[in-house]
Amino acid sequence: MKTFKLITVMVLVFTLSAFTTTEDKGYKVGDIATDFSLENIDGNKVSLSDYKEAKGFIVIFTCNTCPYAVAYEDRIEALNKKYAAKGYPVIAIMPNNTDVKPGDNMEAMKARAKAKGFTFPYLMDEGQKIYPQYGATKTPHVYILQKTKKGNVVKYIGAIDDNYKDAEAVTTTYVQDAINALLNEQAIEIKETRAIGCSIKV
């Protein structure tokens, strides 16, 4: 009887854990990404549809408090400087629950953006509704979107480059390579990459 109970419990636990791991994992390359209307650090709402001239977007889920995100701040700013004028602006979204991470609240986001001189919008994922749709799991987590008649198509998911520690030691600039390919109407060679990041705080 005891064994039976144990088996029942184990089956139950297994079923539950199976359910939690098979939940929606978000976008894959080729999917249409949702638009949003999120508050920027300047108090205005920002949507992808506001960018009439854009050819696409570099959507980056990032935050103030993750060491990996911090290590990439200057490179994110450089991406915006380089590619906004070419039609691919950076749109940064802060996905963390700010009750868990007060260092990522709107005031802190404003302060960080000011200190670093961010020229891209830095949006609050209020209610944490957008990041799960994209399937972001960590910061920083990049989605390159290309504007098409069907909508904003996901063209690349992953890391910014292959060396978080040292921008000088980077050998493959994943995001730049992908955008350059899009601008030159060539196929993107590396469409998905992985990197360690800080789990998004719920």
Add this chain to the structure above:
Amino acid sequence: MNRLIALLLFCVLSCGSDKLEVYDYDGLEPLINKNDDKVHVVNFWATWCAPCVKELPYFEAVNEKYKAEGVEVLLVSLDFPNKYDSNLKPFIKENNLKSKVVALDDTNMNRWLPMVDKDWSGAIPATIIYNNEKRQFYEQSFTQEELETELLKFIQQN
């Protein structure tokens, strides 16, 4: 006298178990793919990762509690190398960590993440439990109960 205090202080800071094993992925690989009779729990963490730090005591607890059942915990720190001396080593000492701690320093994450597990998106904390028979990867935080429940699946098999 001052010199003596300075010497003592120096020793508190640097004597004893202050050596940290640092590996690149190829160096770490044999440590997370052992072929023996034990149940291995490998936890990827960092001192700056709040949910990781929160669950560390649970890993310490199972390491102690299930020692007789052949459970061995390995804590793989992903702290940045420039924080080993200022953050990681003091953390290990202050929290008196009993499980083995090693540091992984390998920037080419896109290469080694899928080698750890094909489903790992890269968020931490992340944990592997494995024995000779099977291997399970968890990209999640644990409560102590959840960790023990998972671990028991491996122990009862043995």
